[in-house]
Amino acid sequence: MTDILGAQAVRSCTGFTVRLEAGVLYLTFNRPDIGNAIASGAIPELGAIFTAAAEAPDVRVLLMRAEGAAFCVGGDVKGFAQTIDQSAEDRYADYHARMDRARIQMEAYIALPMPIVVACQGAVAGAAVAYVCGADIALAEPGARFVFPHQRLGLPPDGGLSYLLPRAVGVRKAIELALTAASIDATEAMRIGIVSRIVETDALQDEALKVARRLADAPRGSVRRARRLLKQSLESTPTDQLSAERDAVAESVADADFEEGVRAFIEKRRPSFPSTR
Secondary structure: OHHHHOOOOEEEOOOEEEEEEOOEEEEEEOOHHHOOOEOOOHHHHHHHHHHHHHHOOOOOEEEEEEOOOOOEOOEOHHHHHOOOOOOHHHHHHHHHHHHHHHHHHHHHHHOOOOOEEEEEOOEEEOOHHHHHHOOOEEEEOOOOEEEOOHHHHOOOOOOOHHHHHHHHHOHHHHHHHHHOOOEEEHHHHHHHOOOOEEOOHHHHHHHHHHHHHHHHOOOHHHHHHHHHHHHHHHHOOHHHHHHHHHHHHHHHHOOHHHHHHHHHHHOOOOOOOHHHO
């Protein structure tokens, strides 16, 4: 766990902070003056955080949120502008390396074994939409707007968006959003599956925290097994999926959390799962 937080309760990184409390790992974007744009230097740091979180038994939920009016406007376009004067060969080499760093970071995000909750306000643009599509529960305020600007910049989707967006909305809708440089509101984002539900602005952060804490208090093993089963289901055969269900149930029944859950149910009380203590 020291790999994530060090000796401090809050660790400051390039454009975001992390803090672990009661099983919830808070990752908060904190450059509101520039819409929480993600600096190039933040990418490897985010990847390191996700990798460390996956290996830390005391991280039971990841909660992603942001300070200010916007969740995240994606990559730092002003930083992109600095490369315009480079030759085509230099730009190719520069961005090939950048995209490799982004790949490593997003692979670590996608591989996270614990539930992910995201709270979105204001603009959510470009690669930042990938974090929302990859979350298990995504809450948004009514004024949130999801923007797909890549086409206007002469770019294809990046930052894992080409992988996660079709899985959230379907291939045809993902192509429409990307190719038309679409901008959609929270209601449409919920209708097509990017957002789980809409929460009033003044209640958004509290509700996201409530959801995260509820998941942190759930039995760790069964939650992770359920999440893994559901995520793999669309790429599994019926036989493979049913075999995976068998294994997951057998593993869960052998877990101390199952014993506590059954006893609590019989005794008509709230369970206190050993994995959350």
